[in-house]
Amino acid sequence: MANQLYIFDTTLRDGEQVPGCKLNTEEKIIVAKALEALGVDVIEAGFPVSSPGDFNSVRELSKATSRPIICALTRAVEKDIEVAADALKYAKRKRIHTGIGTSFLHIHHKLMSTEEKVLERAVNAVKYAKKYVEEVEFYAEDAGRSDNEYLARVVEAVIAAGATVINIPDTTGYCLPEMYGAKIKYLMEHVKDIEKAILSTHCHNDLGMATANSIMGVINGARQVEVTMNGIGERAGNTSLEEVVMTFKSHKALNIETNINTKNIYQTSRLVSNLMNMPVQPNKAIVGRNAFAHSSGIHQDGVLKLRENYEIIDPVEVGVQESSILLSARSGRAALRHRLSILGYVFEEEKIDEVYEHFLKLADSQKEISDEDLENLMGKVHRDKQHVKLDSLKVTSGKGLVPSAVVHLDVLGEKIEVSGTGVGGIDAALNAIRSVINKNEFIDEILIQAFSRTTLALGKVHVQLKNQAGKMFHGFAAHQDLITASIEAYLDAVNKMGSIELKKIKEKEL
Numbered sequence: 001m002a003n004q005l006y007i008f009d010t011t012l013r014d015g016e017q018v019p020g021c022k023l024n025t026e027e028k029i030i031v032a033k034a035l036e037a038l039g040v041d042v043i044e045a046g047f048p049v050s051s052p053g054d055f056n057s058v059r060e061l062s063k064a065t066s067r068p069i070i071c072a073l074t075r076a077v078e079k080d081i082e083v084a085a086d087a088l089k090y091a092k093r094k095r096i097h098t099g100i101g102t103s104f105l106h107i108h109h110k111l112m113s114t115e116e117k118v119l120e121r122a123v124n125a126v127k128y129a130k131k132y133v134e135e136v137e138f139y140a141e142d143a144g145r146s147d148n149e150y151l152a153r154v155v156e157a158v159i160a161a162g163a164t165v166i167n168i169p170d171t172t173g174y175c176l177p178e179m180y181g182a183k184i185k186y187l188m189e190h191v192k193d194i195e196k197a198i199l200s201t202h203c204h205n206d207l208g209m210a211t212a213n214s215i216m217g218v219i220n221g222a223r224q225v226e227v228t229m230n231g232i233g234e235r236a237g238n239t240s241l242e243e244v245v246m247t248f249k250s251h252k253a254l255n256i257e258t259n260i261n262t263k264n265i266y267q268t269s270r271l272v273s274n275l276m277n278m279p280v281q282p283n284k285a286i287v288g289r290n291a292f293a294h295s296s297g298i299h300q301d302g303v304l305k306l307r308e309n310y311e312i313i314d315p316v317e318v319g320v321q322e323s324s325i326l327l328s329a330r331s332g333r334a335a336l337r338h339r340l341s342i343l344g345y346v347f348e349e350e351k352i353d354e355v356y357e358h359f360l361k362l363a364d365s366q367k368e369i370s371d372e373d374l375e376n377l378m379g380k381v382h383r384d385k386q387h388v389k390l391d392s393l394k395v396t397s398g399k400g401l402v403p404s405a406v407v408h409l410d411v412l413g414e415k416i417e418v419s420g421t422g423v424g425g426i427d428a429a430l431n432a433i434r435s436v437i438n439k440n441e442f443i444d445e446i447l448i449q450a451f452s453r454t455t456l457a458l459g460k461v462h463v464q465l466k467n468q469a470g471k472m473f474h475g476f477a478a479h480q481d482l483i484t485a486s487i488e489a490y491l492d493a494v495n496k497m498g499s500i501e502l503k504k505i506k507e508k509e510l
């Protein structure tokens with residue numbers, strides 16, 4: 001049977017300590033409910049003595065949740081413990097998390113105390129908390145840099161005082177995975193009655209090793225991990241929930257299981273990121289935007305043949321709907337065909353070459369190709385087969401000038417030049433074309449949009465034409481030049497008006 005690993009989530013306490021991540025009580029309740037649905041075993045809801053807001057949040061979260069244990073943080077100070085117990089009053093399952101620094105630095109340069117006095121304070125705090133709650137977790141702050149022998153003495157004493165969970169924080173993220181694993185092993189082997197308590201990891205990420213250290217802690221006997229969603233937390237953050245959970249899910253041989261409903265991971269990650277205004281780095285393991293995105297042609301081809309070729313986790317397992325194939329100049333025909341088929345364009349083998357050529361030209365001019373770009377591209381490929389095409393366009397306009405346009409068209413293979421004037425560049429170009437084409441139609445609506453924060457914006461134009469019978473024809477085009485986009489959109493709609501109208505153009509002997 002697999003060993004149970006308890007997930008202690010401290011997103012709302014250690015995570016919330018990050019500058020700018022403060023949440024109000026309502027927002028904390030939303031996150032707590034999401035964490036409950038995710039299946040965490042313990043929610044550290046706050047540090048009640050630190051502020052009335054924190055006190056209130058712990059109290060409200062206690063009322064709003066039922067399955068997870070609600071935990072409140074304290075120092076080894078009686079007043080802190082009393083306030084925490086009060087804040088936890090409504091929790092169905094509750095825990096007080098109390099503790100004190102055990103490293104030489106903390107004892108002598110922060111607490112200005114001695115090893116013996118710190119040990120006594122630790123024991124007294126646990127005994128005091130035990131008066132209020134059954135479950136008391138003790139943290140040995142800066143355990144990562146604490147002397148193992150002294151740490152073992154403290155741990156043994158607090159277990160004797162009634163602590164049920166012992167947290168071994170690598171507060172400064174100093175440990176190497178082997179060191180941290182060895183520390184847990186040392187405690188497992190040297191502390192009397194260690195089986196009466198659960199050892200917990202609490203690793204910070206200052207050297208980028210929080211997850212590795214937590215995993216080594218579990219391999220050596222810890223059965224609770226303290227984590228945050230997206231790894232947020234003080235400085236470089238805490239161990240991330242999703243990384244630990246998916247590591248054990250991916251490595252069955254480690255024989256560890258959790259209660260996490262992994263399919264909720266992605267949505268919980270987004271929720272926390274949005275509410276805390278804390279973007280997730282794109283390459284973040286499991287929940288980053290690129291975690292399941294494949295960009296090189298070789299990888300794309302491999303993933304399309306068999307997902308496992310380049311993915312160790314099925315994205316669906318963590319709530320991501322599918323792996324994404326990012327289309328760029330490095331993508332091959334396989335990826336392009338795959339994406340186009342999802343958009344509903346299916347090609348014969350030979351046709352894809354023509355589309356691929358257009359695609360590469362576009363991909364050379366921009367980093368990534370979106371579905372919308374592909375739709376535009378397909379419009380262009382389609383337009384290349386149209387009866388009336390825009391060959392070139394020259395518009396002269398400006399303050400004090402009458403806007404004028406010279407337009408070169410290709411009409412059923414014939415090259416013609418038309419010119420016109422108007423109230424603006426688009427109007428002048430349209431008047432030029434309409435002097436020879438389909439005078440019976442009129443523009444019902446023209447919608448011009450440009451999306452971008454830069455001057456490289458892609459202009460998108462929708463045109464709606466109505467013929468004399470009142471029938472609508474919709475045209476669309478996108479181009480970095482808005483006048484070109486407008487004329488192409490207009491011609492797109494004109495082409496859709498069909499061969500009868502086009503014959504009329506021919507009749508005019510253009």
Ligand code: KIV
Nearest residue numbers: 014139141142169171
């Ligand atoms: O990092 C740490 O040591 C902590 C304790 C307060 C548990 O967050």
Ligand code: ZN
Nearest residue numbers: 014169171202
């Ligand atoms: Zn911490």
